[in-house]
Amino acid sequence: MPPEFVAESLIENFPISGYGLKVFLPRVQTGGRDLIANEFRNSGARVVEVPAYETRCPDSIPLETINAITKRQVNAMVFSSGKTVLNSSFLLEKEFGEEWLTFLDEIKLLSIGPQTSKTCVNIFGRVDREATNYTFEGLLEAAIDIFN
Numbered sequence: 001m002p003p004e005f006v007a008e009s010l011i012e013n014f015p016i017s018g019y020g021l022k023v024f025l026p027r028v029q030t031g032g033r034d035l036i037a038n039e040f041r042n043s044g045a046r047v048v049e050v051p052a053y054e055t056r057c058p059d060s061i062p063l064e065t066i067n068a069i070t071k072r073q074v075n076a077m078v079f080s081s082g083k084t085v086l087n088s089s090f091l092l093e094k095e096f097g098e099e100w101l102t103f104l105d106e107i108k109l110l111s112i113g114p115q116t117s118k119t120c121v122n123i124f125g126r127v128d129r130e131a132t133n134y135t136f137e138g139l140l141e142a143a144i145d146i147f148n
Contacts, residue, residue, distance in 0.1 A: 004134060007035040018043030026052035031083055033115065057087040061095055069096075069103050075147070076108040078139060082119035089123045101125070108146055112139045 002009035018040045025037055029051035037047045068074050069092075079085050092100040104124065111117040111127045113134035120127035129146045131138035 007033060010036060011039045018045035021045040023047045025049045028052070028083075029054040031055070055083050055087075057090060061091045066095055069107075072106060074107050076110055076143060077104070078110045078143060079116050079120060080112045080136070080139065082116050085116060085119040085123055110139060110142050110146065112136070 002013045021040070021044075023037075023040050023045045025040075025047055027037075027049055037049055040047050077088065079088070089100075092103065096103055101124065108128040109120055109124055109126060111120050111130045113131060117127045117130045129142045131142045133141070
């Protein structure tokens, strides 16, 4: 078990050499990082990657969510992956047009970890809080902390 729940920590703390290993790597079908597969390959492992799930962007944002954002009733947006950031920004721009970012001025943006935070900064220009522990519990702690 790596001390942090990010790919880099798994690679740095893998208990044995990858040389000669056969690694089965179930992963997202599109859009995921290749770090784990590439690092195992570089260490001499034979890696078989298999798409285990697929994520896709919905067609629209629910009307009650649009209304809550428009009425400034949303205090925070919580992101558990870079893909949720990308999909959210796409849908927000689709709904609100070129000025979509202005609807987020007073909304806190929370991220589950470093990769998600990078995507938040690239898309939104900021992230207000990143979880210290890169788990859903850590994300909850970050949410509690930012509103205390």
